[in-house]
Amino acid sequence: MHCSCVWSxxxxxxxxxxxxxxxxxxxxxxxxxxxxxxxxxxxxxxVETTQPIPLPSQARVVICGGGIVGTSVAYHLAKxxxxxxxxxxxxxxxxxxxxxxxxxxxxAKPISIECKMADYSNSLYEHxxxxxxxxxxxxxxxxxxxxxxxxxxxxLKRLASRLNVMGIPCNVIKPKEVSKLHPLVNIHxxxxxxxxxxxxxxxxxxxxxxxxxxxxxxGVQIHERTTVNHVMMEKGHVTAVETDRGAIECxxxxxxxxxWAYELGQASETKVSVPLHGCExxxxxxxxxxxxxxxxxxxxxxxxxxIYVRAWQGGVxxxxxxxxxxxxxxxxxxxxxxxxxxxxxxxFEPMLSALLRRMPELEVCExxxxxxxxxxFTPDMRCLMxxxxxxxxxxxxxxxxxxxxxxxxxxxxxxxxWMTYGYPTANVWPxxxxxxxxxxxxxxxxxxxxxEVMPLLYNLKVPRWDFQTGRQLRTSPLYDRxxxxxxxxxxxxGFERAKYFIPAGKDLLSLDASKTFYKPDWFxxxxxxxxxxxEAVCVIDMSSFTKFELTSTDDQALALLQHLCANDLDVxxxxxxxxxxxxxxxxxENDCSVVRVKKNSFFIxxxxxxxxHCWSWLKxxxxxxxxxxxxxxxxxxxxxxxxxxxxxDVLGELSYVSMTPEHFPSLFCKExxxxxxxxxxxxxxxxxxxxxxxxxxxxxxALHVYNEVMSVGQKYGIRNAGYYALRSLRIEKFFxxxxxxxxxxxxxxxxxxxxxxxxDTDIDFLGRASLLHQRQEGVSRRFIMLVLEDHDTELDLxxxxxxxxxxxxELCGTTTSSAYSYTLERHVCLGFVSPPxxxxxxxxxxxxxxxxxxxxxxxxGQRYPAKAxxxxxxxxxxxxxxxxxxxxxxxxxxx
Numbered sequence: 001m002h003c004s005c006v007w008s009x010x011x012x013x014x015x016x017x018x019x020x021x022x023x024x025x026x027x028x029x030x031x032x033x034x035x036x037x038x039x040x041x042x043x044x045x046x047v048e049t050t051q052p053i054p055l056p057s058q059a060r061v062v063i064c065g066g067g068i069v070g071t072s073v074a075y076h077l078a079k080x081x082x083x084x085x086x087x088x089x090x091x092x093x094x095x096x097x098x099x100x101x102x103x104x105x106x107x108a109k110p111i112s113i114e115c116k117m118a119d120y121s122n123s124l125y126e127h128x129x130x131x132x133x134x135x136x137x138x139x140x141x142x143x144x145x146x147x148x149x150x151x152x153x154x155x156l157k158r159l160a161s162r163l164n165v166m167g168i169p170c171n172v173i174k175p176k177e178v179s180k181l182h183p184l185v186n187i188h189x190x191x192x193x194x195x196x197x198x199x200x201x202x203x204x205x206x207x208x209x210x211x212x213x214x215x216x217x218x219g220v221q222i223h224e225r226t227t228v229n230h231v232m233m234e235k236g237h238v239t240a241v242e243t244d245r246g247a248i249e250c251x252x253x254x255x256x257x258x259x260w261a262y263e264l265g266q267a268s269e270t271k272v273s274v275p276l277h278g279c280e281x282x283x284x285x286x287x288x289x290x291x292x293x294x295x296x297x298x299x300x301x302x303x304x305x306x307i308y309v310r311a312w313q314g315g316v317x318x319x320x321x322x323x324x325x326x327x328x329x330x331x332x333x334x335x336x337x338x339x340x341x342x343x344x345x346x347x348f349e350p351m352l353s354a355l356l357r358r359m360p361e362l363e364v365c366e367x368x369x370x371x372x373x374x375x376x377f378t379p380d381m382r383c384l385m386x387x388x389x390x391x392x393x394x395x396x397x398x399x400x401x402x403x404x405x406x407x408x409x410x411x412x413x414x415x416x417x418w419m420t421y422g423y424p425t426a427n428v429w430p431x432x433x434x435x436x437x438x439x440x441x442x443x444x445x446x447x448x449x450x451x452e453v454m455p456l457l458y459n460l461k462v463p464r465w466d467f468q469t470g471r472q473l474r475t476s477p478l479y480d481r482x483x484x485x486x487x488x489x490x491x492x493x494g495f496e497r498a499k500y501f502i503p504a505g506k507d508l509l510s511l512d513a514s515k516t517f518y519k520p521d522w523f524x525x526x527x528x529x530x531x532x533x534x535e536a537v538c539v540i541d542m543s544s545f546t547k548f549e550l551t552s553t554d555d556q557a558l559a560l561l562q563h564l565c566a567n568d569l570d571v572x573x574x575x576x577x578x579x580x581x582x583x584x585x586x587x588x589e590n591d592c593s594v595v596r597v598k599k600n601s602f603f604i605x606x607x608x609x610x611x612x613h614c615w616s617w618l619k620x621x622x623x624x625x626x627x628x629x630x631x632x633x634x635x636x637x638x639x640x641x642x643x644x645x646x647x648x649d650v651l652g653e654l655s656y657v658s659m660t661p662e663h664f665p666s667l668f669c670k671e672x673x674x675x676x677x678x679x680x681x682x683x684x685x686x687x688x689x690x691x692x693x694x695x696x697x698x699x700x701x702a703l704h705v706y707n708e709v710m711s712v713g714q715k716y717g718i719r720n721a722g723y724y725a726l727r728s729l730r731i732e733k734f735f736x737x738x739x740x741x742x743x744x745x746x747x748x749x750x751x752x753x754x755x756x757x758x759x760d761t762d763i764d765f766l767g768r769a770s771l772l773h774q775r776q777e778g779v780s781r782r783f784i785m786l787v788l789e790d791h792d793t794e795l796d797l798x799x800x801x802x803x804x805x806x807x808x809x810e811l812c813g814t815t816t817s818s819a820y821s822y823t824l825e826r827h828v829c830l831g832f833v834s835p836p837x838x839x840x841x842x843x844x845x846x847x848x849x850x851x852x853x854x855x856x857x858x859x860x861g862q863r864y865p866a867k868a869x870x871x872x873x874x875x876x877x878x879x880x881x882x883x884x885x886x887x888x889x890x891x892x893x894x895x
């Protein structure tokens with residue numbers, strides 16, 4: 001390799017980096033005193049100050065962290081009218097990760113809420129200079145996401161479909177068009193690319209400076225050289241922040257401490273879990289090329305090569321996400337301010353080789369610096385946002401997974417809305433910190449998981465992929481038994497759940513490695529499990545479901561649930577009620593089944609990932625009454641779902657009790673003996689719409705009951721089944737699941753669940769007023785089922801979720817979940833559609849609108865016709881069977 005300087009072995013002194021970055025607007029060391037930072041007009045006088053300006057004794061909100069995330073929160077709170085805002089930075093403003101950020105603002109993100117945040121950030125940064133007078137280095141460069149293989153190209157096409165729904169410009173292009181947009185890109189091994197013309201680059205320290213300037217202009221006090229020691233609390237509320245310069249009384253605290261957010265959470269009087277961990281992140285800076293690269297040259301993201309490249313002062317800035325990352329700071333806080341860490345050319349070499357393969361002309365370029373800086377990552381590659389469970393007034397915004405600049409503007413906006421209104425204006429559940437619990441806070445778990453997460457940022461992720469690290473954290477007592485019977489596992493909220501069971505004789509390795517956007521290798525296995533659920537009996541271990549018991553001495557438990565739940569809970573003992581827990585807007589905060597086990601005792605069953613969120617929601621609304629008690633009993637019970645027409649025969653033999661509908665009606669619960677075990681809560685429901693029962697078994701009896709069920713069930717053709725079969729069954733029956741189809745912005749009226757709302761009572765439940773208003777005005781979107789037509793399951797791309805829905809050629813919504821229906825022998829998608837707005841106002845959805853449209857579902861840019869239904873296909877199953885019988889008859893007659 002020819003280099004006029006060096007690419008691999010010798011680099012300039014680390015002392016050069018501050019001078020290099022000063023071009024991007026950073027302050028040189030020692031130029032800022034300990035004290036208050038307010039605005040450019042006060043900057044000169046602040047520099048001359050020798051005495052630190054005293055901290056205020058009280059404030060409404062204290063924000064910890066003066067990077068781009070913290071300043072964004074301060075800026076947006078001030079814009080929403082908040083006063084008495086204090087931002088504290090332990091070092092100098094923007095001297096942490098922000099100072100070393102690569103400066104790329106791209107909307108090419110894995111999930112829609114992240115795309116929205118990045119799109120807002122882009123727009124904000126574009127107009128910041130006009131608002132503040134501070135130059136931000138904003139250049140709209142556009143970006144190119146390259147694909148070296150067809151699977152990557154398909155993933156980019158799926159992303160393009162999603163961005164089109166959001167109105168974000170993007171184009172799927174051919175390799176030759178890449179050459180026209182970027183002069184250095186080698187296209188010989190490319191199959192295509194995604195062009196995002198709106199993407200941009202900025203100077204991160206200058207954006208940080210501009211946000212701080214704007215915030216200070218709205219009255220925010222910004223104090224540097226001020227360390228937060230811990231957050232003080234009383235009765236679960238934030239009361240004050242103790243710093244090395246004194247205490248500040250406050251109502252709210254926002255942890256935007258970046259790398260140190262975990263340690264800061266642990267420093268509270270009540271420990272707050274902020275699950276993130278640092279890794280080293282490398283990028284290089286080159287000197288200007290012989291023919292300097294123009295600032296407007298598009299950013300290149302070569303994810304198959306694991307690198308990104310942008311123009312930088314006539315040369316390039318290039319980094320990436322290696323397969324073997326180096327976690328740091330596992331032992332805790334190591335640095336006051338983040339300086340560049342030790343260069344490691346051997347470690348960077350694979351990314352350097354990928355860069356030279358993609359841009360061979362850089363061989364003659366001179367290197368300026370190899371930068372090694374820390375980035376923080378979370379267990380699932382999504383940032384942490386929102387109010388922490390158990391501590392009112394303690395908010396977190398951290399763990400940006402190397403996208404802090406792209407997310408900061410939008411995330412700061414949503415968090416400020418959350419603090420102001422009690423909720424953000426978009427569904428941020430995928431980012432809500434309450435998706436995690438204390439179980440994900442182990443430093444060992446975090447260290448191992450982030451070593452997997454960092455490479456995954458650029459890995460090709462096909463549907464249904466699973467994390468490999470941090471597994472077997474929470475398991476059912478039946479785990480080993482099921483594992484020996486061929487269970488293949490997925491993880492949800494740290495809990496192991498069986499996806500499907502590989503029959504004896506199948507190639508285990510090929511199934512484990514199955515990754516595709518097309519028909520998966522497990523198709524026939526899951527089909528056999530579904531068939532058994534419909535014709536015989538299957539057992540699904542559903543122990544991961546969240547389970548609470550709410551009890552009281554008098555009617556306090558009933559009163560609380562009547563206030564929180566949309567459905568009527570004042571039912572006879574033993575009855576099961578499916579209900580939503582709604583917010584004031586009428587949206588679902590939880591979707592659960594509630595059993596009245598005694599007059600003043602209720603058993604609440606919620607989705608697995610609702611464990612922390614639902615607990616927090618219940619505790620938030622519980623009165624301070626010692627006679628009212630809430631207990632998380634998820635770990636006390638193993639849950640077995642017996643699905644199928646022969647389930648009643650199996651349980652009847654084991655309990656010597658008739659399990660027929662006449663003796664055991666639907667949605668009823670009895671405490672029974674099963675085998676030798678007593679105290680089993682048997683419920684006549686299945687979560688799938690098929691006949692069957694749920695068994696909630698005290699864990700000490702779990703193995704015995706399972707063995708008895710499997711033994712007696714042999715004569716009825718019993719077998720194990722997994723969650724993939726469960727998904728197929730529930731989707732073809734039009735069952736919506738919280739977190740996939742239902743969210744805090746979805747109301748019962750929008751998803752056909754008005755019958756689960758107690759409108760006929762005078763009980764003032766949470767969300768009632770909003771639902772009454774919506775019922776009067778009409779809903780502007782509606783949950784529907786779509787059955788794909790002219791879609792070849794063997795050859796065509798499969799729908800998964802997030803696909804655009806078109807009606808009469810016009811975009812009208814997106815899918816939320818989908819599965820292959822083995823009964824209909826078609827793909828079934830669930831999703832929401834809306835009519836075009838009238839004069840800017842949303843129009844009401846009518847049955848005619850749904851029934852008289854011609855629908856298509858867009859899968860990676862190709863549209864497939866679909867039949868739409870507002871209600872389950874109860875009659876379609878019979879029609880499908882008749883159609884098959886007629887075809888078989890005609891085939892027979894033709895022979």
